[in-house]
Amino acid sequence: MARAAFIGLGVMGYPMAGHIAKGGHEVTVYNRTNEKSARWVAEYGGKSAPTPAEAAQGQDFVFSCVGNDDDLRSVTTGPDGAFSAMKPGSVFIDNTTASAAIARELDAAATQGGFDFLDAPVSGGQAGAENGVLTVMVGGEQAVFDKAKPVIECYARMVGLMGPAGSGQLTKMVNQI
Incomplete structure (x- = not known):
C-alpha cells in the first residue's frame, strides 16, 4: 500500500482518485472547493487537505488532474503548492492535458527539489475514468515509471512510457488530432 494524494477532483480526477483508494492505497485529496x-x-x-502542499506532505505519490498549464503551475509551484512539501524520493504524476513545455519545466523543478516527476495525460474521457480503463501516456525516466506504474494502473487499462519528460504530453497532442 502506498500513501498518495490527488489534487483536482473534476470529472476525471474524482473517479481516478477513487480507483486509487479502491486499489488499497491511503489517499488524501485536495480540491479548490x-x-x-x-x-x-x-x-x-x-x-482531505486544505492546500496542495498539505495534501502532498509525507506522500509517496502525488497525482494531479487540473484544467491547464496555469492551474498546474498554481497547484505545484505556486503559494502552498505541492512541490514545497514533496518528500525526497517521492513521485509527482500529472494527469492534466497540458503543454510539453510545462512538463519539462516541472520535471526540472522536481529534480532540483529531490523528487521525481512524470507527465501522464490520459485518454478515455469521463466514462474511462469512471470505469478505471483510461489509457495513460507517460513521459519521464524508466525507473520512476516502473515505481509509479502499479498505482497508475488502479485507474488505467493501458499505461505506457513514451520517452523523457514532455513525451506523454506530445503523445497526447498527436492522439487529439
Missing part, C-alpha cells in the same frame, strides 16, 4: 473534497472522503474514505 471543499464541498467536493468532503463528498469524495464520504464516498471513498481517506482524508
Whole structure:
C-alpha cells in the first residue's frame, strides 16, 4: 500500500482518485472547493487537505488532474503548492492535458527539489475514468515509471512510457488530432 494524494477532483480526477483508494492505497485529496473534497472522503474514505502542499506532505505519490498549464503551475509551484512539501524520493504524476513545455519545466523543478516527476495525460474521457480503463501516456525516466506504474494502473487499462519528460504530453497532442 502506498500513501498518495490527488489534487483536482473534476470529472476525471474524482473517479481516478477513487480507483486509487479502491486499489488499497491511503489517499488524501485536495480540491479548490471543499464541498467536493468532503463528498469524495464520504464516498471513498481517506482524508482531505486544505492546500496542495498539505495534501502532498509525507506522500509517496502525488497525482494531479487540473484544467491547464496555469492551474498546474498554481497547484505545484505556486503559494502552498505541492512541490514545497514533496518528500525526497517521492513521485509527482500529472494527469492534466497540458503543454510539453510545462512538463519539462516541472520535471526540472522536481529534480532540483529531490523528487521525481512524470507527465501522464490520459485518454478515455469521463466514462474511462469512471470505469478505471483510461489509457495513460507517460513521459519521464524508466525507473520512476516502473515505481509509479502499479498505482497508475488502479485507474488505467493501458499505461505506457513514451520517452523523457514532455513525451506523454506530445503523445497526447498527436492522439487529439
